[in-house]
Amino acid sequence: MKQLLYVAWTKIRTDLAEQTRYPLQFVTGLLTTGAMLWGLGIAAARTSGESTAAGALATFIAMGAVSLFYLIPRLLAGGKDHPPEEAMLYPFPLGRLVGALAAVSAVQIGAGLALIYALASLVVTRALPDAAYLATAMGLALFSVAGAGMLVFALKLVFRRVDSVAMLVQLAFFALAFAPTLDRAWVAAVPLAGAIRWLREPALPVWPVAAFALLWLVAGLWAVARAERAVVDRGVAAYG
Amino acid sequence: MMKHEHAAGACVPLATEVACVQDARVAYRPPFAPAKTAIVTASLRLARGASLGIVGPNGAGKTTLLRVLAGLIRPVSGDVRVLGHDPARERHRLMQRTGVLLSGARHFPERWTVADALRFTAAFYGPAARARIPALVETFGLSGKEKEQITTLSLGNRQRLSLAAVFVHDPDLVLLDEPTLALDAATVEAFATFLRARLRQGKSAIVTSHDHAALGRLVDDVLVIENGITRVPERPLDSYARLVVLTDRPVTAHLPPEVQVVDDRLEMPNDPRLMARVLDRLDAEGVEVVEMRTRSGVEAVAAGSKGGKQ
Numbered sequence: 383m384k385q386l387l388y389v390a391w392t393k394i395r396t397d398l399a400e401q402t403r404y405p406l407q408f409v410t411g412l413l414t415t416g417a418m419l420w421g422l423g424i425a426a427a428r429t430s431g432e433s434t435a436a437g438a439l440a441t442f443i444a445m446g447a448v449s450l451f452y453l454i455p456r457l458l459a460g461g462k463d464h465p466p467e468e469a470m471l472y473p474f475p476l477g478r479l480v481g482a483l484a485a486v487s488a489v490q491i492g493a494g495l496a497l498i499y500a501l502a503s504l505v506v507t508r509a510l511p512d513a514a515y516l517a518t519a520m521g522l523a524l525f526s527v528a529g530a531g532m533l534v535f536a537l538k539l540v541f542r543r544v545d546s547v548a549m550l551v552q553l554a555f556f557a558l559a560f561a562p563t564l565d566r567a568w569v570a571a572v573p574l575a576g577a578i579r580w581l582r583e584p585a586l587p588v589w590p591v592a593a594f595a596l597l598w599l600v601a602g603l604w605a606v607a608r609a610e611r612a613v614v615d616r617g618v619a620a621y622g
Numbered sequence: 623m624m625k626h627e628h629a630a631g632a633c634v635p636l637a638t639e640v641a642c643v644q645d646a647r648v649a650y651r652p653p654f655a656p657a658k659t660a661i662v663t664a665s666l667r668l669a670r671g672a673s674l675g676i677v678g679p680n681g682a683g684k685t686t687l688l689r690v691l692a693g694l695i696r697p698v699s700g701d702v703r704v705l706g707h708d709p710a711r712e713r714h715r716l717m718q719r720t721g722v723l724l725s726g727a728r729h730f731p732e733r734w735t736v737a738d739a740l741r742f743t744a745a746f747y748g749p750a751a752r753a754r755i756p757a758l759v760e761t762f763g764l765s766g767k768e769k770e771q772i773t774t775l776s777l778g779n780r781q782r783l784s785l786a787a788v789f790v791h792d793p794d795l796v797l798l799d800e801p802t803l804a805l806d807a808a809t810v811e812a813f814a815t816f817l818r819a820r821l822r823q824g825k826s827a828i829v830t831s832h833d834h835a836a837l838g839r840l841v842d843d844v845l846v847i848e849n850g851i852t853r854v855p856e857r858p859l860d861s862y863a864r865l866v867v868l869t870d871r872p873v874t875a876h877l878p879p880e881v882q883v884v885d886d887r888l889e890m891p892n893d894p895r896l897m898a899r900v901l902d903r904l905d906a907e908g909v910e911v912v913e914m915r916t917r918s919g920v921e922a923v924a925a926g927s928k929g930g931k932q
Contacts, residue, residue, distance in 0.1 A: 393742055403733075466729060472717060613694075614695060617650040617689070617696075618652045
């Protein structure tokens with residue numbers, strides 16, 4: 383596992399280094415992301431009846447979840463939109479490899495968006511958000527969509543062209559930030575929805591959302607392992 | 623060297639053998655599409671420290687056979703063992719000791735640098751692989767290009783990077799599909815020297831290439847695959863090597879029977895004494911030699927293979 387985390391860290395560090403070769407683009411990206419998400423957060427606050435800060439946080443964690451969900455099937459893609467045959471030439475089972483890469487990516491995405499949210503909050507409200515509240519909401523959101531991302535990774539391994547379905551799921555995830563109510567017990571089982579509900583009602587226990595997120599993750603990892611076997615049995619790794 | 627006789631049935635693990643394919647039949651079965659048989663029956667054996675070239679026309683099954691050896695496709699029937707593993711079941715373990723290049727390239731994000739790509743690949747194999755990077759950069763002529771982004775590299779330099787990435791963990795076996803694509807003659811020569819040094823260390827290689835002259839520099843033995851069926855040449859590879867002589871006019875002189883004459887082109891076994899006799903005869907007739915070159919056993923065997931239908 384240590385080796386895999388090192389691999390994941392090497393990839394994230396390389397991607398970050400590549401981004402910082404274009405500092406103007408990097409800084410502009412941070413500023414526009416913060417401004418755009420806070421602006422959308424104001425709209426989310428109106429539709430959900432929450433405070434502006436809570437509405438904005440909902441859009442930030444929704445963006446984090448959508449980013450991770452989008453990224454997981456592309457973690458080993460090397461520019462292509464689906465996992466290439468080469469992903470299977472690394473000396474690790476795909477599930478473990480993608481799991482480690484997704485975990486480190488989630489930390490990167492979560493930390494980045496939490497930092498942007500904290501800075502935006504400081505500029506707009508003159509106050510920093512509660513760190514534990516912010517970290518829990520962001521962590522739950524990212525953890526809850528990881529399994530769904532793995533499922534799409536598995537589907538892309540075998541079927542390749544499932545982008546339209548994945549795009550609809552991404553839109554649905556982001557729309558959850560604007561949902562007027564999520565006041566149902568089963569919402570805890572829905573990726574991201576449970577995290578947004580908790581964000582709006584932090585007195586609720588965290589464990590149901592975390593437990594369902596774990597179930598999704600187990601299902602996603604099982605699907606990746608099953609897809610890896612199917613690809614070898616059918617010889618479709620090379621099919622583009 | 624490769625054993626030419628194939629035992630019937632399953633592969634029997636031998637300490638001296640790195641790869642064995644016995645009567646493998648392979649089909650691609652994509653979802654919602656008809657199945658397509660890529661290999662009807664394939665068998666091969668490769669000993670430790672040996673190199674094997676696979677030749678055949680387009681679509682004959684060369685790359686598919688490498689995919690089988692790399693564990694990317696499970697054969698419908700037959701037996702495959704590589705470095706003691708069943709590749710389809712234990713691919714990730716096999717990849718610890720095997721380097722694979724498919725369709726002539728490794729792919730990395732275009733904005734990464736040469737150093738990024740090699741560091742990322744080495745990260746899978748630990749500190750020893752990382753320590754090997756500078757030597758590989760030197761070997762594959764990438765010195766001074768470490769900080770260049772991949773998007774700016776020429777096709778040849780991308781190929782050098784792909785090859786360097788394959789060797790980063792010092793694999794016991796390499797499976798190379800078209801490794802000489804876009805490489806200049808000097809780089810092919812340097813690569814051949816590098817590969818041969820590895821063979822002397824007991825490492826092994828299986829290589830496919832349509833550049834049969836280059837392949838002849840890289841391998842000691844050859845397997846022909848046609849229409850999805852493998853075939854071992856009838857004689858040792860060296861015996862197929864030929865000397866080709868082009869003259870300034872059609873040759874009418876009486877020459878030894880081993881020499882094939884077609885107008886101004888002579889082809890004969892690569893035997894120095896025979897060559898001396900032929901040159902004497904040509905000189906006596908006043909015929910001048912315009913060009914003389916050798917044709918490796920690989921080239922000769924490959925030229926003898928027929929066209930494929932797949």
